[in-house]
Amino acid sequence: MVTYTLAGALTSVLLGAGLGLVGALALPDDMAVPAGVLGLAVAAVAMAREIGVVAVPLPQLGRQTQGMWAKSYGFTAAALLWGLDLGLVFTTWLTLSGAWVLALAAFLVGKPLFGAALFGASWLGRALSVWVGPLLMERATDTPRLLATLYERRRLFRSAHVVGLACTMLVFGSWILSGTTM
Amino acid sequence: MEAAIADERMGPTPALARRVRVAAIAVPAIVLLAGAAAGIRRPAFVLVAVAVVFGWSQLAGA
Numbered sequence: 536m537v538t539y540t541l542a543g544a545l546t547s548v549l550l551g552a553g554l555g556l557v558g559a560l561a562l563p564d565d566m567a568v569p570a571g572v573l574g575l576a577v578a579a580v581a582m583a584r585e586i587g588v589v590a591v592p593l594p595q596l597g598r599q600t601q602g603m604w605a606k607s608y609g610f611t612a613a614a615l616l617w618g619l620d621l622g623l624v625f626t627t628w629l630t631l632s633g634a635w636v637l638a639l640a641a642f643l644v645g646k647p648l649f650g651a652a653l654f655g656a657s658w659l660g661r662a663l664s665v666w667v668g669p670l671l672m673e674r675a676t677d678t679p680r681l682l683a684t685l686y687e688r689r690r691l692f693r694s695a696h697v698v699g700l701a702c703t704m705l706v707f708g709s710w711i712l713s714g715t716t717m
Numbered sequence: 718m719e720a721a722i723a724d725e726r727m728g729p730t731p732a733l734a735r736r737v738r739v740a741a742i743a744v745p746a747i748v749l750l751a752g753a754a755a756g757i758r759r760p761a762f763v764l765v766a767v768a769v770v771f772g773w774s775q776l777a778g779a
Contacts, residue, residue, distance in 0.1 A: 633771035640764055649761065656765045660772025663744065671736045684729035684737045685776055691738060695745035696774040699767040702749065706767075709760040717761050 538611055540662040542618025547658035548651040550623060554641040555650025562645050570643035571710030577639055578707060581632035582700040585693055595629045622658055631696045636703055644716045745770040 562570075583589045600620045604613035621627055624634050637657055641650035672681055685692075710716050729737075752766020 630775055631771070633767075633774070637764075637768055637771060644761065652765055653768045656768035657772040660748075660769035661775050663769075663773055664776050667740055667744070671733065671740060673730070673732065677733065680729060680733060681737070684733050687729055687734065688737050688741055689776075691741035692774040692776050695741065695770055698745065698749065699770040699774070702752070702763055702767045706756075706760045706763050713760075717759060 536614070536665050539614040539618040539665060540658075542615045543622030543658045543662055544618075544655055546619050546622030547624065547654040550625075551637075551641050551650035551652070551654025551657075552647040553650070554638055554654075555645060555647035558642040558645030558650070559647065562643070566643065566645075567710045567714050567716045570716060571707045574636070574639060574643060574707035574710065575704055578636050578700050578703045581636050582697060582704070584632050585697050585700065591632075593629050593632055593635070596626055598627055600627050618662075621661070624654070624657070631693065633696055633699055633703075636700065640703065640706075646717075649717070741776075744773055748773075 580589070580591060584591045600617050604616050607613075608616070625638075629635075634657070637653055641653050644650065668678075668681055669675075672678070748766050748769045752763045752769075755766070756763035
């Protein structure tokens with residue numbers, strides 16, 4: 536679990552820093568208001584998608600990480616590879632749209648450190664499930680049961696995502712009002 | 718019959734369902750409250766908290 540978490544953190548932080556760097560190089564300094572308007576619009580579409588108002592397909596590669604790595608390389612190396620792969624966020628299936636809103640925010644703020652913090656935090660949330668999951672189970676063999684329960688309760692997770700999107704809309708709105716992104 | 722037995726073994730139990738429900742609500746609530754507190758001075762901190770919630774909620778596709 537440690538290997539997986541650290542490997543994913545590495546690629547996520549690099550991804551976020553890269554997006555921030557591209558934003559810093561591509562965007563002029565006084566972009567807070569148009570950035571806020573664009574962010575607000577994208578977050579609104581994302582929220583409409585998650586609520587079910589509009590059916591917007593997520594741009595994504597639509598691939599799964601390789602389960603067979605465990606057989607080919609052993610569990611430690613596979614955990615490393617899975618972490619590196621999933622930490623890249625956009626190279627595997629996305630269920631919900633928030634990752635794209637985060638990518639836009641990291642780009643628009645244009646600070647590599649902030650982008651790294653943003654995607655590092657996102658990975659922290661994703662990897663948290665690996666740490667919390669065992670605490671929820673009654674027996675070590677309950678993994679299929681846990682997955683079935685997560686599937687049954689998927690609306691709760693989607694609702695949390697919608698609340699998160701509402702928060703991003705408030706932040707983008709604050710950019711417009713304050714004239715600064717930080 | 719075999720499928721029904723397998724279903725019984727794999728299906729959610731009330732205790733597990735309750736724990737998942739609590740975790741699904743508590744984790745984002747705590748993180749967003751912390752983000753809101755930190756975001757009073759710098760709204761960008763709210764985005765960091767939201768990022769944790771976005772990562773966590775990918776469990777919806779587990």
